Amino acid sequence: xxxxxxxxxxxxxxxxxxxxxxxxxxxxxxxxxxxxxxxxxxxxxxxxxxxxxxxxxxxxxxxxxxxxxxxxxxxxxxxxxxxxxxxxxxxxxxxxxxxxxxxxxxxxxxxxxxxxxxxxxxxxxxxxxxxxxxxxxxxxxxxxxxxxxxxxxxxxxxxxxxxxxxxxxxxxxxxxxxxxxxxxxxxxxxxxxxxxxxxxxxxxxxxxxxxxxxxxxxxxxxxxxxxxxxxxxxxxxxxxxxxxxxxxxxxxxxxxxxxxxxxxxxxxxxxxxxxxxxxxxxxxxxxxxxxxxxxxxxxxxxxxxxx
Amino acid sequence: xxxxxxxxxxxxxxxxxxxxxxxxxxxxxxxxxxxxxxxxxxxxxxxxxxxxxxxxxxxxxxxxxxxxxxxxxxxxxxxxxxxxxxxxxxxxxxxxxxxxxxxxxxxxxxxxxxxxxxxxxxxxxxxxxxxxxxxxxxxxxxxxxxxxxxxxxxxxxxxxxxxxxxxxxxxxxxxxxxxxxxxxxxxxxxxxxxxxxxxxxxxxxxxxxxxxxxxxxxxxxxxxxxxxxxxxxxxxxxxxxxxxxxxxxxxxxxxxxxxxxxxxxxxxxxxxxxxxxxxxxxxxxxxxxxxxxxxxxxxxxxxxxxxxxxxxxxxxxxxxxxxxxxx
Numbered sequence: 001x002x003x004x005x006x007x008x009x010x011x012x013x014x015x016x017x018x019x020x021x022x023x024x025x026x027x028x029x030x031x032x033x034x035x036x037x038x039x040x041x042x043x044x045x046x047x048x049x050x051x052x053x054x055x056x057x058x059x060x061x062x063x064x065x066x067x068x069x070x071x072x073x074x075x076x077x078x079x080x081x082x083x084x085x086x087x088x089x090x091x092x093x094x095x096x097x098x099x100x101x102x103x104x105x106x107x108x109x110x111x112x113x114x115x116x117x118x119x120x121x122x123x124x125x126x127x128x129x130x131x132x133x134x135x136x137x138x139x140x141x142x143x144x145x146x147x148x149x150x151x152x153x154x155x156x157x158x159x160x161x162x163x164x165x166x167x168x169x170x171x172x173x174x175x176x177x178x179x180x181x182x183x184x185x186x187x188x189x190x191x192x193x194x195x196x197x198x199x200x201x202x203x204x205x206x207x208x209x210x211x212x213x214x215x216x217x218x219x220x221x222x223x224x225x226x227x228x229x230x231x232x233x234x235x236x237x238x239x240x241x242x243x244x245x246x247x248x249x250x251x252x253x254x255x256x257x258x259x260x261x262x263x264x265x266x267x268x269x270x271x272x273x274x275x276x277x278x279x280x281x282x283x284x285x286x287x288x289x290x291x292x293x294x295x296x297x298x299x300x301x302x303x304x305x306x307x
Numbered sequence: 308x309x310x311x312x313x314x315x316x317x318x319x320x321x322x323x324x325x326x327x328x329x330x331x332x333x334x335x336x337x338x339x340x341x342x343x344x345x346x347x348x349x350x351x352x353x354x355x356x357x358x359x360x361x362x363x364x365x366x367x368x369x370x371x372x373x374x375x376x377x378x379x380x381x382x383x384x385x386x387x388x389x390x391x392x393x394x395x396x397x398x399x400x401x402x403x404x405x406x407x408x409x410x411x412x413x414x415x416x417x418x419x420x421x422x423x424x425x426x427x428x429x430x431x432x433x434x435x436x437x438x439x440x441x442x443x444x445x446x447x448x449x450x451x452x453x454x455x456x457x458x459x460x461x462x463x464x465x466x467x468x469x470x471x472x473x474x475x476x477x478x479x480x481x482x483x484x485x486x487x488x489x490x491x492x493x494x495x496x497x498x499x500x501x502x503x504x505x506x507x508x509x510x511x512x513x514x515x516x517x518x519x520x521x522x523x524x525x526x527x528x529x530x531x532x533x534x535x536x537x538x539x540x541x542x543x544x545x546x547x548x549x550x551x552x553x554x555x556x557x558x559x560x561x562x563x564x565x566x567x568x569x570x571x572x573x574x575x576x577x578x579x580x581x582x583x584x585x586x587x588x589x590x591x592x593x594x595x596x597x598x599x600x601x602x603x604x605x606x607x608x609x610x611x612x613x614x615x616x617x618x619x620x621x622x623x624x625x626x627x628x629x630x631x632x633x634x
Contacts, residue, residue, distance in 0.1 A: 204407040211362055211402075212422050212473070213395035215388065222421070226412045301412060302457040 005295050012287045019283045020070065020276070024063055027272055034079035034270045053079055066276070075277035080269045086277035093259030094281070096166075097251070100177060100258060101244040108182030108243075109189055109236065116193025117228075121220075123198055131190065138187035143246065147180045147253040164254040177254045181247055185239055192232045200228040226300055233300060237293035241286040311480045311513050312338040312361075312398075317373035317383065319353065319360045319537075328584050330356040332537045334373070335611075338481060343507065343514040345528035345545065347521065347560070349581045353537035354517050358483045362400050363390045377481065396426040399474035403486040405466035409458040415442075415469055416454035422476045441472045445502060464495040468502070475506055482507060483515045488523060500527055521564045525549060533557050536582050536592030539611060543618025553620045555599045558628050591623070599624040 035041060035049050050056045054065055069076055075086035119131040141149075154176060155163035166173045200206060201224060209223040248260035259278065266274035298304045319331035331353040338344055348354045360371035361382055375382045377398055382390065394400075402408045410418055419441070420434035429437065435454070442450035445468045458466055467487065474482055484503065488496040504527055507514045516528060524531055524545060532542040533556065541554040552558045559577040579596040582588055588595055594604040603623045611621040 204402060204404060205410040207364055208402065208408045208470075208473075209410070210364055211394055211400045212425070213391035213393065214421060214425055215391050218421070218425075222413070222417075223410050227410070303411065303459050 004298055005291075008291050008294050012291060015287060016280070016283060020067065020280060021063070023276055023279050024066060025059075027270075027275060028059060030270070032270050034272060036270070053077070070280070075280070076273040078266075078271055078274045080266070080271040080274070086273045089262050089274060090259065090277060090281060093257065093262055096256065097244060097247055097258035097260065100174070100181065100251070100256065101240065101247050103174065103178045104181035104185065104247070105240050105243050107178055108186030109239075111182070112186035112189025113193050113232070115186070116190040116195075117197055117220075119190065119194040120197035120201065120228075128194075132194070135187040135190045138183040139191075143180050143184060144249055144253055146183065147176070147250060150176050150180060151253075164256070166254075166256050177247075177250050177256060180253075181243055181250050185243055188235065188239065189232060192235055193228065196231045197224065197228040200224045203227075230297070230300055233293055233296050237286070237289040240289050241282070244285060245282060308339040308341070310337045311340050311377065313374075313376040314357075314361070315374040315376070317357060317360065317371065317375060319356050319365065319369060319371045321366070322368045322370070323585075326585065330369075330537055330584055331360070331371075334539055336532055336539065336542065338513045338515065340480075341507070341511045341513055342530065343504075343516060343528045345524040345531045346515060346517045346534060347519065347524060347531060348534035349519060351581050351584060352534040353584075354534050355485050357534075358400070358485065358515065358517060362394055362398065362483065363387060364400075395422055395479075396477045397479050398481040398483070399477070399479040400483040400485065401467075401470050401474050401487050404490050405463055405470050406490065408470060409466055411458055413457075414454070415456055415458065415461070419454070419469070419473050419476060422473060426477050437476070438472075441476055442469070445469075445472045445475075445506070446498075447472075464491055464499070467491060467495075467499060471499075471502065471506070475510060475512070478510045479512055481515065482512050483517070485517045486519070487516070489518070489520070496523070503527065521549075521560060533560070536587055537584060538592070538621065539619075540593070540622070541618070541620040542611075547618060552628065553614055553618070554622050555597050555624065555628060556593050559596075591621075599626070599628070 033055070034053075035046060040046075041049070047056070054062055057065075066076065073087075075090070078084045078086055078089060081089065115131045115135065119128045122128045151163045154161045161175055162170075162173050164173075206219060206223055209219045214223075247258060248263060250256070251258040251260035252264075262274060263278045265271075266278065314334060314336050317331055317334040318329065321328045321330060334353075334357055336344070346354045346358075356365070356369070359365055360369065361375045363382065363385065365371060371383050373383055377393060380393065382393065382398070409415070416435055416438050419438040420429075420431060423429040423434040423437055424431065427434075439450045439454055442454060447453050447465060447468050453461065453465070453469075458469075461469065467490075471487075487503070488499050491499060500523060503514060503516075506512070516523065518524060528545045530543065531545045531548050532539050533548070533554065534540065535556050541548065541552070541557050548557060549561065552561060556577070559575075562575045563577055565574055577596055582592055582595070590606050591597070591600070591604045591609055594600045597604065599622075601624070607623070609621045609623045611619050613619050
C-alpha cells in the first residue's frame with residue numbers, strides 16, 4: 001500500500017514539469033504581451049521594462065530562469081499589478097477559494113451519497129422519482145443562471161440571505177454560493193451512487209450475503225457500500241477540481257474575494273507570471289486530488305494494489 | 308426417517324410488463340434427514356427458481372406461494388427479517404458461480420466469520436478460530452494464510468471450497484447446492500462431490516443438488532426429481548430412474564448423456580427446444596418433443612401419479628418405453 005502511494009507520487013513529478021513547459025510556451029505563442037496597451041509606451045520605457053522582467057533574453061533562457069524560480073518556490077512578480085508577487089496574490093485569494101470549494105464539496109458529496117443510496121433502495125418508487133428529478137434539474141441548469149435565480153428568490157424577494165459580497169466569519173454570505181456550487185456536484189454524485197448501488201444490490205455476492213441471513217442493514221453497510229463507492233471515488237478527484245475551477249464563475253456572480261478574479265484578469269492582461277502561477281497551482285491541486293483518490297481506490301478495491 | 312423439509316404446492320410467478328410468467332407450478336417434495344436429493348432439468352425448467360424462492364432470494368418481480376415447511380415453520384411468504392433467523396443457519400445455499408458469489412472487497416475470513424457472529428453469537432476471535440478449522444476441514448491448504456486472502460487471490464476450486472465452508476459453518480439441516488460444480492474443471496468436480504458427500508454425512512445435513520449433469524447425480528444422490536416446464540415430471544430413487552426411466556423425457560435425458568463405455572455412437576439429443584414458460588404448450592408440456600405422444604397428450608395435462616411404491620411420474624403413456632422409438 002505504501003509502495004503503491006510512493007510510486008504514484010513519483011509519476012506525478014514529470015506531469016508537473018510537462019504542464020509548466022507546455023503552458024509557458026503556449027502563453028508566449030499568444031499575440032500581445034503584458035505591456036501592450038491602447039497607447040504604445042515610449043521605446044525606451046518599453047526596453048527598460050522588458051529588461052527588468054528578463055523579457056529581452058532568448059525565450060529558452062527565460063524558461064530556465066522561470067523554472068529555477070519555481071523550484072525555489074518563487075513564482076516571480078506580477079507584471080501588471082506592480083508591487084505584488086504572484087505568490088502574494090495567490091496567498092490573498094486562495095484560502096477563500098479553497099474554503100468555498102471544499103465546503104461545496106463536502107455538502108454536495110454527503111447529500112449526493114445519501115440521495116443516491118435512498119433512491120437505489122427505493123428504486124422505481126416515488127422517493128426515487130422525486131430525487132432523480134431534483135438531481136437532473138441541478139445538473140441541467142447552468143450555475144450562473146441558477147445563481148441569479150436563487151439571488152432573486154432568497155435575496156430579493158424573501159430577503160432571507162444577502163445577495164452577494166462577503167464579510168469574514170459570516171456564514172449567511174456563504175449559504176447561497178455553497179448551495180449553487182454543490183448542486184451539480186451533488187447531482188452527479190447522487191446519479192453515480194444510485195447507479196452503482198443498484199448494480200451492486202443485484203450482484204451474486206449480495207445474494208450470497210442475503211442467503212447468509214445477515215439482515216439488510218449489515219448487507220448495505222458491509223457488503224454493498226464499499227464496492228458501490230468505487231465509481232464514485234474515481235469521480236471525486238475530478239469533481240473537486242471542477243468545484244475549485246468552477247468557483248471562478250460563482251465568485252464573480254456573488255462578488256466574492258477568491259482567486260478567480262485574478263485568474264481571469266491575468267489571462268486578459270497577458271500577465272505571464274500570474275497566469276502561469278495560478279495554472280501551476282491548479283495542476284498541483286488536481287494531481288494531489290487524483291493521488292488521494294488513487295490511494296483511496298486501492299483501499300476500496302484490493303485488486304488495484306497488485307496492478 | 309423424519310423429514311426436514313416438506314414442500315407443498317409451491318408456485319413461483321414473475322410479473323412482467325404486461326403479463327405473468329409461472330416459473331414453478333404446483334411443486335411437491337420432501338427431503339429426509341441426511342438424504343441427498345438431485346433436482347435435474349434443462350435451463351428454464353424452474354429448478355433454481357424453486358429453491359431461490361424457498362431461500363427468499365427471488366428477484367424483485369418474483370412471488371412465491373404454497374408451503375415450504377422447515378421443521379414446523381413455513382419459509383414461503385415469511386418477512387425477510389424473520390427469514391434471516393433461518394437462512395444461513397438451518398438452511399444454507401451454495402451458488403453456481405464461485406467467481407462472483409464472494410464479495411471481492413472483503414477478506415475470506417470476514418465473509419465466513421460474520422455467519423457465526425450473526426447466528427451463533429460468537430465473538431470475533433472465537434469465530435475466526437472456527438473459520439480456520441472449517442477451512443481446514445474443506446481441504447484448503449494453509450488455512451490461516453487463505454483466511455486472510457481476498458477472493459481474487461484464490462482459484463475457482465478454492466473459492467468453491469470457501470463457499471462450502473461458509474454454508475456449513477452453522478451445520479445446517481438443509482444445504483441447497485445450485486450447480487455447484489458447473490463452473491469448475493472436470494478434475495476438481497469429482498473432488499468437490501466427494502467433499503459434499505463426506506461433509507453432509509458428517510454433519511447429518513440433507514443435501515439438495517440442483518444440476519443438469521446426470522453424471523453428477525449418479526454417484527451422489529439417493530433420490531432424484533426431474534423437472535420440465537416448471538413442474539416435476541418424474542421422481543424416485545436414483546437407481547430406478549437411471550435403469551428404468553418411466554417418463555419419455557427422463558429417457559431422452561439419459562440417452563443424450565455421453566458414456567465412456569459406449570464409444571463411437573453419436574449422441575442423441577432430445578429433438579426440439581425446451582418450451583418458453585410464457586407459452587407452455589396445451590396438454591402435456593413435453594408433447595411437442597415426445598415420441599410416445601397420442602391424442603390425449605395434446606389436450607390434457609397428465610397429473611403426477613404414483614407408479615409402483617416409491618416413484619411417481621406425470622405421463623399418460625402407460626406402455627413400455629423402448630429407446631428405438633425415439634430414433
